[in-house]
Amino acid sequence: MLTMEKPAQTRDDLIDALLLKAEVDAFNARYCAALDSQRLADWAALFTEDAFYTIISRENHDRGLPVGLIYCENGGMIRDRAFALEKTAMFAPRYLRHMVSNLSVREAADGSFTANADYVVFQVLFDRPAATIHQVGRYDDVFVRTPSGLRLKSRTCIYDSLLVDNALCIPV
Amino acid sequence: MAWQRVAALESLRDSGVVGVELEATPIALYRFGAEVFATHGICTHALAFLKDGWVEDGTIECPLHQGVFDIRTGRALCAPLTRDLATYAVKVEGGDVYVDLEISGIHPNSAAECPAAGAHSEGASAALPLVIIGAGQAAAAAIRAARAAGFAAPIHLVGEERHAPYERPPLSKAALAEGFDAASCMRLSPADAQALGVTLHLGVRATAIDPVARTVTLSDGAALAYGALLLATGGRARRLTAPGGDLPGVHYLRTLEDAQAIAMALKGAGRVAVIGGGFIGLELASAAVARGAEVVLLEREPELMARLLPAPLGAVFRQVAERAGVSIRRDTAVTGITQEAAHLTIATSAGPVMADVVLVGVGLEPETALAEAAGCAVDGGIVVDGEARTSVEGIWAAGDCALHATPLRGRARRLESWQNAEEQGAAAGRSIAGVAGAAEAKAPWFWSDQFGFNIQMLGITAPDDAVVVSGPDAAAGAVYRTLDPQSGRVTAVLAVDDPAAIRAARAELDAEAPFDGAAHDARPVTLDAACDDENSDAISEDDDMSADPAAQFAKTYAWPKDGLSIIPDWVYTDETIYQREVERIFHGRTWNFVALECEVENPGDFIRSNVGPTPVVVSRAEDGTIHVFENRCAHRAAEFCRELSGTAKEFVCPYHQWSYDLKGNLVGVPFRRGVDGKGGMPKDFKPAEHGLRQLKVETHRGVVFASYAEDMEPLADYLGPEVMHEFETTFDGRKPKLLGHYRHSLPGNWKLYHENLKDPYHATLLHTFLVTFGLLVAGNKSLMLADPSGRHGVMASAKSEAGNVDEDKKKEMRAYKEGMSLEEPRFMNFIDEFDSPWSVTMATIWPNLIVQREMNTLGIRHIIPNGPNEFVMKWTMFGFEGDDEEMTRHRLRQGNLMGPAGFLGLEDNEAIKFVQDGMLRVTDGEHLVKLDPETEAGTADTLISEAAIRAMYKHWRDVMGIA
Numbered sequence A: 001m002l003t004m005e006k007p008a009q010t011r012d013d014l015i016d017a018l019l020l021k022a023e024v025d026a027f028n029a030r031y032c033a034a035l036d037s038q039r040l041a042d043w044a045a046l047f048t049e050d051a052f053y054t055i056i057s058r059e060n061h062d063r064g065l066p067v068g069l070i071y072c073e074n075g076g077m078i079r080d081r082a083f084a085l086e087k088t089a090m091f092a093p094r095y096l097r098h099m100v101s102n103l104s105v106r107e108a109a110d111g112s113f114t115a116n117a118d119y120v121v122f123q124v125l126f127d128r129p130a131a132t133i134h135q136v137g138r139y140d141d142v143f144v145r146t147p148s149g150l151r152l153k154s155r156t157c158i159y160d161s162l163l164v165d166n167a168l169c170i171p172v
Numbered sequence B: 001m002a003w004q005r006v007a008a009l010e011s012l013r014d015s016g017v018v019g020v021e022l023e024a025t026p027i028a029l030y031r032f033g034a035e036v037f038a039t040h041g042i043c044t045h046a047l048a049f050l051k052d053g054w055v056e057d058g059t060i061e062c063p064l065h066q067g068v069f070d071i072r073t074g075r076a077l078c079a080p081l082t083r084d085l086a087t088y089a090v091k092v093e094g095g096d097v098y099v100d101l102e103i104s105g106i107h108p109n110s111a112a113e114c115p116a117a118g119a120h121s122e123g124a125s126a127a128l129p130l131v132i133i134g135a136g137q138a139a140a141a142a143i144r145a146a147r148a149a150g151f152a153a154p155i156h157l158v159g160e161e162r163h164a165p166y167e168r169p170p171l172s173k174a175a176l177a178e179g180f181d182a183a184s185c186m187r188l189s190p191a192d193a194q195a196l197g198v199t200l201h202l203g204v205r206a207t208a209i210d211p212v213a214r215t216v217t218l219s220d221g222a223a224l225a226y227g228a229l230l231l232a233t234g235g236r237a238r239r240l241t242a243p244g245g246d247l248p249g250v251h252y253l254r255t256l257e258d259a260q261a262i263a264m265a266l267k268g269a270g271r272v273a274v275i276g277g278g279f280i281g282l283e284l285a286s287a288a289v290a291r292g293a294e295v296v297l298l299e300r301e302p303e304l305m306a307r308l309l310p311a312p313l314g315a316v317f318r319q320v321a322e323r324a325g326v327s328i329r330r331d332t333a334v335t336g337i338t339q340e341a342a343h344l345t346i347a348t349s350a351g352p353v354m355a356d357v358v359l360v361g362v363g364l365e366p367e368t369a370l371a372e373a374a375g376c377a378v379d380g381g382i383v384v385d386g387e388a389r390t391s392v393e394g395i396w397a398a399g400d401c402a403l404h405a406t407p408l409r410g411r412a413r414r415l416e417s418w419q420n421a422e423e424q425g426a427a428a429g430r431s432i433a434g435v436a437g438a439a440e441a442k443a444p445w446f447w448s449d450q451f452g453f454n455i456q457m458l459g460i461t462a463p464d465d466a467v468v469v470s471g472p473d474a475a476a477g478a479v480y481r482t483l484d485p486q487s488g489r490v491t492a493v494l495a496v497d498d499p500a501a502i503r504a505a506r507a508e509l510d511a512e513a514p515f516d517g518a519a520h521d522a523r524p525v526t527l528d529a530a531c532d533d534e535n536s537d538a539i540s541e542d543d544d545m546s547a548d549p550a551a552q553f554a555k556t557y558a559w560p561k562d563g564l565s566i567i568p569d570w571v572y573t574d575e576t577i578y579q580r581e582v583e584r585i586f587h588g589r590t591w592n593f594v595a596l597e598c599e600v601e602n603p604g605d606f607i608r609s610n611v612g613p614t615p616v617v618v619s620r621a622e623d624g625t626i627h628v629f630e631n632r633c634a635h636r637a638a639e640f641c642r643e644l645s646g647t648a649k650e651f652v653c654p655y656h657q658w659s660y661d662l663k664g665n666l667v668g669v670p671f672r673r674g675v676d677g678k679g680g681m682p683k684d685f686k687p688a689e690h691g692l693r694q695l696k697v698e699t700h701r702g703v704v705f706a707s708y709a710e711d712m713e714p715l716a717d718y719l720g721p722e723v724m725h726e727f728e729t730t731f732d733g734r735k736p737k738l739l740g741h742y743r744h745s746l747p748g749n750w751k752l753y754h755e756n757l758k759d760p761y762h763a764t765l766l767h768t769f770l771v772t773f774g775l776l777v778a779g780n781k782s783l784m785l786a787d788p789s790g791r792h793g794v795m796a797s798a799k800s801e802a803g804n805v806d807e808d809k810k811k812e813m814r815a816y817k818e819g820m821s822l823e824e825p826r827f828m829n830f831i832d833e834f835d836s837p838w839s840v841t842m843a844t845i846w847p848n849l850i851v852q853r854e855m856n857t858l859g860i861r862h863i864i865p866n867g868p869n870e871f872v873m874k875w876t877m878f879g880f881e882g883d884d885e886e887m888t889r890h891r892l893r894q895g896n897l898m899g900p901a902g903f904l905g906l907e908d909n910e911a912i913k914f915v916q917d918g919m920l921r922v923t924d925g926e927h928l929v930k931l932d933p934e935t936e937a938g939t940a941d942t943l944i945s946e947a948a949i950r951a952m953y954k955h956w957r958d959v960m961g962i963a
């Protein structure tokens, strides 16, 4: 928790920290909603132009190996990803549900801030009875404030579930 | 613009097609003797190159969905085409062929060129208009033909539906699935109608005809005077006469609105009952199954389509439906339907049937009342001659409402088909325009799409015809011929997923001689044979327990008679087969990939790996040698090494602390001598004899292979020179550097992955991404190599410079959409770092390795089977020592193409899953690998080939002992 990492000095500090956390929470809710309704262009719009986005296994991450399931070095590549998945990719229809919790936020001097949160992605295929846990992992984020609100300057999704179930068709 | 030379006449094959490019426009050139024609090179339906199509009788058949265009006029002749093809003027001079892109080809029959009413109304004002009743497909065909033949008077089209003419075949097919766009089945759009000088009266019914005064009265009170009248009224879906036939939840299908209502009803319908087992009933059942419903089909007769087809053929349709999960009740007549809450109960002669939705397909009632009232001869359909004239002066009729001009097989009939509406409509149009003469008689043709099969039928059969089959029975590739019982001549040909057979059938239908069964490898289909589909010799003879197991195996797993081009499903789904694969292939005489050397860089480094399903440890010993041994304790079989990778001095099984050195030798057994002289291992226990099972190892260019065969031949001999060459092109001596792994499980048989990479046919078809961004076009240089043994292969292609499709061409290719280009252009750069003509190679190295060189993203794909129905794929992505940071990033960027989330990779995974699903849900099925029969098995010189897959199965059968 935020307050445990860096005890707030005053009541105002505490309120600021809570407000910031609420803001990131709201951002993540928007982010998840865009993915869950498969509006990938809206998802892509939540990143800055110079953003970095990757989904990397905990195995690779812990060993300092850079390979990711998805690897985008800038906003253009993120939009390419969104566009290609929406317009060209063939995969069985599915529903996804992204859940985010255990958020912690640390503000940096330059106004940007880093955040961490855990995520779970459930997947439902139309011919299977159960929602399966498609991915479990942790977001490692850098946010910046822009005129249109918070934006991700970097999101590294580090997944624990090393063995991906067949294919990962929608970002996490 | 001017004439431009495109080719030498010499270079064009007579009656053939070639593709050329002119100002970035792809063009198809066709030569007929000294004459040459040019059309646009891309099909108007989807992205397919016509140069790969089939030329016949002045038409070109698209390679993708068999749409057919008239070469001279560009006219779209059949579904699924709805738009004509552009044609270009051509001249041949001094042995050279010139094309002018700005002038369209000379096509006297083309609608676009014909005098539209506006332009000619003055001259033609004396002529009385053509009035057409019924705005369906026959009407559309008549309008186009009349205009093309120079008919200049006004045309009035009266249609009861609110739509301009559209096609009905999709209504029972695509329209019932998600995402259907009604615009795609337009036959004559309002814009076309306007261009052709047609006044539309839509949503209006014609109520009376006065054949003497030559007027038609409309339901809105208007009257239209006509010079010529065409009845193209089609028909209505026959209603159930039993009570309850009009309850909500009981659906009939004829119009777009009907189809939309059915599509809605099928969403979330649990149980669906289909009444009537004709083509439409079966297609409805197929759509309902596809929507996940439980489907029962009720048929009054003893067999499906008993009055149309010989019973053995009806049985074929039934088996196909039953295998897809439809429960079919024959001899079951519906006596009434009742409703309770949302449930419908159908009372039948064989007891009640419950359903949420009832779909009725019990035939068509032709709309002939107006014709009869006008005095036209009607005999189950409006009687017409070869020019579609009725018995009343000034009135023509065409389509579903009219009879065929001549009796077919001794009976006057209506042909309720797309082709008939098209041809009879066109005949009427020409006749009305004053062009005499009946069109040449074409054999009736019909198609149906159901349960994933495309079924086409040419000719007219009768219930008492004999039936023979070539190829498999009731499966893709089956070709049925029906024979006249007296003369033995072919009366009709019905082909399952085999349009080529229908093409060939034209000649067979014309032949005078009786059918030569032997020449076609045809065998009779009798009702008995068809009835016990659940035959399977395997099962019936299984109970003979005393039989010798080898003989038993041979009997159970007999390859289909058809040889290499059919693969039975049990190859992919059977547990016994899988066990034998582990024993004979993965644990047999093969080299299996286990690791990159750089993953066990230093003494003590180890990684977990697998040979086939069997877990192994790859470790580097103190002396620098690499060892591979089973990850299974010699004591109680515990899989002792659990870390994915690490560094160790020894391996200790946690259960009883048996310890092994880095080569897999047993070094310590706790309490080996017991305690206080009691217990412990037998005196003669020799640790040296109880090490871990060690495999033979060979490394080459930084790649580690292992084999269970102690006397395994060297890797170079195993790969052979061609495959070794490709291997050494990728592993070119630079030291591989590990970039990371992906791991994923695939719910499919492991061999499907090899097949995916021995199947160059799928690349442009499945991977829209490649085509969309112009990365792979059918014209790219490529190769599908199979080594002489058939087990290894290399799929290779070269990124052509012209692969960067320019803007003009993008517009032409219909897969391109506005704004479809990559924002990150570097993503697709190819840095030419290898000494190779190929920018992409996929080497399939039997049995568990794929070496991916996708431009600059390099990877090992390691197959780990896990039973017949699942495997794990472990990817080891690498670069080379010496790559700078930008090169590493480039490899990572390009890595977006492949892997479980790769633009291409995810599609292959899904496709493999679909194939396994398809097999698991049908018993005793089989697959087709027939493409490119010219190469029986081996390296193919075309991408439209499955010869490498056939080669692999030749080898597989050999090793597996399956004759």
Ligand SMILES: Cc1cc2nc3c(=O)[nH]c(=O)nc-3n(C[C@H](O)[C@H](O)[C@H](O)COP(=O)(O)OP(=O)(O)OC[C@H]3O[C@@H](n4cnc5c(N)ncnc54)[C@H](O)[C@@H]3O)c2cc1C
Pocket: B133, B134, B135, B136, B137, B138, B139, B158, B159, B160, B161, B167, B168, B169, B170, B171, B172, B204, B205, B206, B207, B232, B233, B234, B235, B253, B254, B255, B280, B367, B370, B398, B399, B400, B401, B415, B416, B417, B418, B419, B421, B445, B446, B447, B448, B449
């Ligand atoms: C669901 C379905 C699937 C099919 N699938 C296939 C297939 O796979 N392959 C194949 O070859 N064929 C197929 N067919 C058959 C093919 O579509 C028909 O043969 C073809 O549509 C006949 O065209 P038509 O112009 O004669 O009649 P229609 O297309 O039926 O047009 C007749 C029109 O006339 C109108 N009309 C009737 N009376 C009046 C009046 N008094 N005043 C004004 N308007 C009137 C009707 O409303 C209708 O719009 C299918 C048909 C259906 C319904």
Ligand code: FES
Pocket: B043, B044, B045, B046, B047, B048, B062, B063, B064, B065, B066, B067, B080, B081
């Ligand atoms: S028929 Fe040509 S692309 Fe479909």
Ligand SMILES: [Fe+2]
Pocket: B756, B762, B763, B766, B767, B904, B908
């Ligand atoms: Fe592929």
